[in-house]
Amino acid sequence: MTEAIIAVEHVSKRVQDSSGELTILHDIDFSLAAQESAAIVGASGSGKSTLLAIIAGLDTPSEGTVRLAGIDLFGLDEDARAAVRAERVGFVFQSFQLMGNLTALENVMLPLELQGRGDARAAATEMLVRVGLGERLGHYPKLLSGGEQQRVALARAFVVKPALLLADEPTGSLDFATGEKVMELMFELNREQGTTLVLVTHDRAIAARCDRQVRIEAGQLTSS
Template sequence: MLIQTTQLRKDVQTTDGILHILQPIDLQIAAGETVAIVGASGSGKSTLLSLLAGLDLASSGDVLIDNVKLSELDEEQRAKVRADKIGFIFQSFLLIPSLTALENVMLPAELAGNRNAEQQARELLGKVGLAERLKHYPNQLSGGEQQRVAIARAFVGTPKILFADEPTGNLDSNTGHKVEDLLFEMNRESGTTLVMVTHDNTLAARCQRILRMDAGQLTEDQQHVA
């Protein structure tokens, strides 16, 4: 399995005591799968996604990415796993304001030592329909265009896994549908495993599996729904 968790748990200390954000979760996701994580606000969806991506540390239990146990790595080693194997699309885009669209997409490739960073970034921006917007800064782009830059950036290293947190949450319906189509198209082309958090039931239904969260627990694993 490409992604595995064993008794994965997340607790947070508060003034009222320990808050159990995630109850122990056992999960397996195969290479190439498309998976949606759904549930009410506060159910633990985004926390689970952050733990799977190595952006946060579990209180107990394990996450394995391509047979590498994240709990045994330091932050620098986890960052290398993310750089080598993982792309992440944030709901708020998180583009760097002082960099152009091209430079935003190039940055992770350059940090990874990719000598063809600019060529790959240009090709990806062309695929997402932004070939004419390469030199534009984020504040010169619409929300949909910024999200497409974020998608291109996430795919620039041809990651094995793409994590997306509410990838269409800040977009209007028409733009959101275009971004959805783009995600699945690029997933099919590259064979990248797609794991996304979403409140959109229609978007979730396009995935091969739906994981339902409730109060920090994985309550349902519905397969072969796409």
């Protein structure tokens, strides 16, 4: 049996609000093999983005844990979790999350430089050419269209060749045609690099392209 690259083990998340304790996630338990793709689906407010943040180690569960390639993320302190993310995880967000004061090339170089890579400029240039932005290397995000900004975000995520790519509504800010092109590119890059992909989406067509669908309803896992 293929070893799980991600194992979500009985994860629950509770928070306090003015009315008392609110359960956002309850006993979520599933695993994904290397190179598998999964869509986390469910209604707004069902806990999808919270689950993705916990898988990334950006939010902490009230109970349970997440193992990334066998590493217990919540057995580590915040600095160690950040180091694991930097080495093994790529992110793509609905709002792109590009650094506005950096060019497209500098945005893609950033995670490589944080790793101390001496070939950051060459590797970032190659990846931007791969996503069709070879003529936009020196452009700042404000000079790029939404689709171009998301392609820069894809280049930044994949340039480190992550074991795991996490995407939160990656086409949510794009029109349909542009979103289709971005998703096709994401799946192409995912196949090329053999990355495990976990994405949150409301789009049934995008979810259907994944190997599995992890459905969350009112904070509970109903299918995986």
